[in-house]
Amino acid sequence: MARGFVTAEEVAKRAGVSRSAVSRTFTPGASVSQSVRRKVLQAARELGYRVNRLAQGLNNDRSNLIGVVGTNLSAPFISKQLDLLSIGLLRRGLQCLLLNAADARKDIAPLIELLFEFRAQAIVVLSGEPPSSIVDECIANGVRLILVNQRLDRTDTNMVLSDDSRGADLAALRLIAAKCKKVAVVSSGSQTPAQVRRATAFTQRVQTAGIEVVAWSDGPTSYESGYQAGCDLLRDKRIDGAFCVTDLLALGFLDAARIEMHRRVPQDVSIVGFDDIPQAGWKSYELTTIAQSLSALTDNVLVALGSDEPATRLQVVPVSMIERKTVR
Amino acid sequence: MARGFVTAEEVAKRAGVSRSAVSRTFTPGASVSQSVRRKVLQAARELGYRVNRLAQGLNNDRSNLIGVVGTNLSAPFISKQLDLLSIGLLRRGLQCLLLNAADARKDIAPLIELLFEFRAQAIVVLSGEPPSSIVDECIANGVRLILVNQRLDRTDTNMVLSDDSRGADLAALRLIAAKCKKVAVVSSGSQTPAQVRRATAFTQRVQTAGIEVVAWSDGPTSYESGYQAGCDLLRDKRIDGAFCVTDLLALGFLDAARIEMHRRVPQDVSIVGFDDIPQAGWKSYELTTIAQSLSALTDNVLVALGSDEPATRLQVVPVSMIERKTVR
DNA sequence: TAGATCATTGCGCACGTGTGCATTTTTTTG
DNA sequence: CAAAAAAATGCACACGTGCGCAATGATCTA
Structure with missing residues (x-):
């Protein structure tokens, strides 16, 4: 009681029983009589006892x-x-x-x-x-x-x-259906395995459809990187579609397209993201995206x-x- | 080695020293000779030994x-x-x-x-x-x-x-400077202490300046609640300012104002948020807000x-x- | 070289708990 | 009511570690 936590020993002493009895009281399915259990619980409450899970885990190995x-x-x-x-x-x-x-x-x-x-x-x-x-x-x-x-x-x-490659496929098919002529694939510079899978699957699918593809990847996986990508890529007036391997990138790209580069979305440029983060649904964006469940x-x-x-x-x-x- | 983790005992046996020697090897500042230390480290590496921090914490009480x-x-x-x-x-x-x-x-x-x-x-x-x-x-x-x-x-x-009340003050002063006639205070239905402090401080400051105030609070602390607030409140054409106690609420409110209720921001309605979350800086929003450090x-x-x-x-x-x- | 100082080492206890085992108490059965 | 079965209880060990204490070995001083 003085400092630190109360131990089962102290509870046992106060309840006038053995330490085993205390342990069993707090172990479901152990054999304890009603009267002992009551006394233990009473003492435990008075002293503010709680089992030490670390000690517990020591011999359980759980x-x-x-x-x-x-x-x-x-x-x-x-x-x-x-x-x-x-x-x-x-x-x-x-x-x-x-x-x-x-x-x-x-x-x-x-x-x-x-x-x-x-x-x-x-x-x-x-x-x-x-x-x-x-x-x-x-x-x-x-x-x-x-x-x-x-x-x-x-x-x-x-x-x-x-299913990254399936998602990238869906994105590609959608941009193909939108009759895009030249599309961008935007990823971050960190090149995580998932991002790479999405980018390559998309590129492959879109290339076999005979569409020109340009890849961009730099910086961290962030809104700002996407914005940068938009500013860089959309100097090329022929780009009319983009697949961003992450929604954060997509939202940055979208803002760059509309605000910095004066494109209409989706009339001039179509954009698809990946993840379906909450912000993708916000009214200022309404981003078309691939949802992970x-x-x-x-x-x-x-x-x-x-x-x-x-x-x-x-x-x-x-x-x-x-x-x-x-x-x- | 068979299953589970290696113990200091096993390392000691393999190194041909006492268990204490192993313990000391891994205790900075303890007294061990170079030769013993080497043998212990060698054995430990071979067996894949790691200190058990739970057991450590048991007698340290750290x-x-x-x-x-x-x-x-x-x-x-x-x-x-x-x-x-x-x-x-x-x-x-x-x-x-x-x-x-x-x-x-x-x-x-x-x-x-x-x-x-x-x-x-x-x-x-x-x-x-x-x-x-x-x-x-x-x-x-x-x-x-x-x-x-x-x-x-x-x-x-x-x-x-x-400093919630200071922040609320700043927001109020700014809206007063913008010559708002009737302002809204938007908070969530959860009414956390911080939100309440901000709302009341703002209300008080703005009222003493003789400005009409209307309070709204409902739902969770989310973008959607803010959006709802915007739709509800802006039916009143006289409202030309709003303080949302959270950026999430503010962004929802902002979208409702612009997109659903066809207001120009900031010409028709001025909006101040609180927190300075990353999204507040995104180009589609550019929300004026109170930053917590x-x-x-x-x-x-x-x-x-x-x-x-x-x-x-x-x-x-x-x-x-x-x-x-x-x-x- | 003898004595003193100091670094190194091992033993054993402590931390707080769960549980097998033997013993005692209670309940059930015929 | 006696015997058998069942339930309850306490003892002691195990879990893996840090550290105090005493003993041993090494180094230094004069």
């Missing part, structure tokens, strides 16, 4: 901690993902140990190392690019690893990802966490096109 | 865990806050245990209870409304509590908050976490007006 690591946590799409995931974890009685990797490439590995030290039961990587070697380490230590929207070329870890993505992660033997290592979540007003 | 609890984690302002905070924590060697309170009022208390069970060293409340009683519990258990943008009427806990807010939280005896219980962070294009 820490109940799930490591979540990611970059760019305030980007709309990722923050929404984190929001849903953290709620889902809590519902299942799991705790979320959040590690923010400031630098996508260099920081991930040491952070996962750190999660090992905390004996995380499983690790979810939301963004950033983990080296393939950590998969082996996870397996060696019996830690389940779940990669979201990432694709490593191995079959011994869980991956949940949106955030709930499906999250549900799959939670399932992969829950099941003892993962049924499917690779979960591809379907995407869909949201028709709004930025394509002719 | 868990190194910081509980972070909040609502509405995907809202731009809060997600940015979380982003900065999680980076700052990591820099200081602290871990972030994230708890997402789905329901602002009911969930906070049990979540903090949970954090006690994990022996969190400190608890940061980013949003939501913790009952005053938990302050006592934190003190009783020696857990530091830090409330962000919240104000409890007590002096025995740490609070870091933006996110970095100052976060820094103060980190300082409050770090210092042993908190110098100031109540930290008020200054705000500033960002002049953009939505006020005449």
Whole structure:
């Protein structure tokens, strides 16, 4: 009571029972008589006792901690993902140990190392690019690893990802239907695997349709980069369509087109994004985009966490096109 | 090696030393000879050993865990806050245990209870409304509590908050300078303490200037609520100014004004927001708003976490007006 | 070289909990 | 009411680590 937390020992003493009795009182399904249970609960309440989960995890070897690591946590799409995931974890009685990797490439590995030290039961990587070697380490230590929207070329870890190439296809088909003559593919300079998949799938599809394509990629994955892309690319008056591999990029591009470069959207230029972040639906934008199902993505992660033997290592979540007003 | 993690015991055996030697090798400043240290490190690397921080925390009583609890984690302002905070924590060697309170009022208390069970060293409340009683519990258990943008009427806990009334004043003065005749105050239905402070301070200042005020508040703190507010309020043609207590609300209001209610901004209606979220600076909006200094807010939280005896219980962070294009 | 100082090492306890095992108490059965 | 079955209870060990304490070995001083 003096300082720090109350221990089961103290509760036992006050209730006049053994420490085991206290432990059993708080262990569902253990064998305790009604009278003892009452006395223990009474004493526990008076002293403000709470089980020490760390000590609990020490001999259980169930820490109940799930490591979540990611970059760019305030980007709309990722923050929404984190929001849903953290709620889902809590519902299942799991705790979320959040590690923010400031630098996508260099920081991930040491952070996962750190999660090992905390004996995380499983690790979810939301963004950033983990080296393939950590998969082996996870397996060696019996830690389940779940990669979201990432694709490593191995079959011994869980991956949940949106159908990027299908999404890029949808975007391409839509721009083809809009009779675009020359289109741009805009991505960031970070070149994450997902962005690359989208860009290449789109390029391929559009090229086989005989449409001219120009690629742009620079800067972080942000509104500002998209804006810059718009300013750069639309000097070319022949460009009449654009696929931005991320909604943030698309919204920046859209603003550049309308405000800086005086284009009408969709009459002069058609634009398609990817993700369907909330801002894409705002009235000033009404962006036509490829929607990832955030709930499906999250549900799959939670399932992969829950099941003892993962049924499917690779979960591809379907995407869909949201028709709004930025394509002719 | 068979399953689970490697223990210091196993490393000791392989290196041919005592377990203490292993412990000391990984304890900075402990006394170990070069030769032993080398042998231990070698064995540790071969076996893939990592210290068990949970066990470490058990006798240190330093868990190194910081509980972070909040609502509405995907809202731009809060997600940015979380982003900065999680980076700052990591820099200081602290871990972030994230708890997402789905329901602002009911969930906070049990979540903090949970954090006690994990022996969190400190608890940061980013949003939501913790009952005053938990302050006592934190003190009783020696857990530091830090409330962000919240104000409890007590002096025995740490609070870091933006200068809401000053911000509201700035907004009011600006709208007065724009010669508004009738202004609206828009807030959400959740009526968080911060929102209430802003709304009342604004109302008071504007009323003493003899300007007519109408209040609106409903729904969650979202773009959509702001949009709804705009549609409702602007039926009244006499309203020529609005203060939205949150940028999200302001952006919705702005879109409603321009697109749905055919008002010119700022010629017909002047709008001021609060927070300065990234979207406020986007070219389609260029919202004039009151900026909270996110970095100052976060820094103060980190300082409050770090210092042993908190110098100031109540930290008020200054705000500033960002002049953009939505006020005449 | 003998004595003194200092670095290194191992033993054992402590942290707070869950649980197997043997023992005691209660309940059920015939 | 006696015997058997069942429930309740306490003891002691295990989980993995840090650290105080005493003992050992190495280095330095005169």
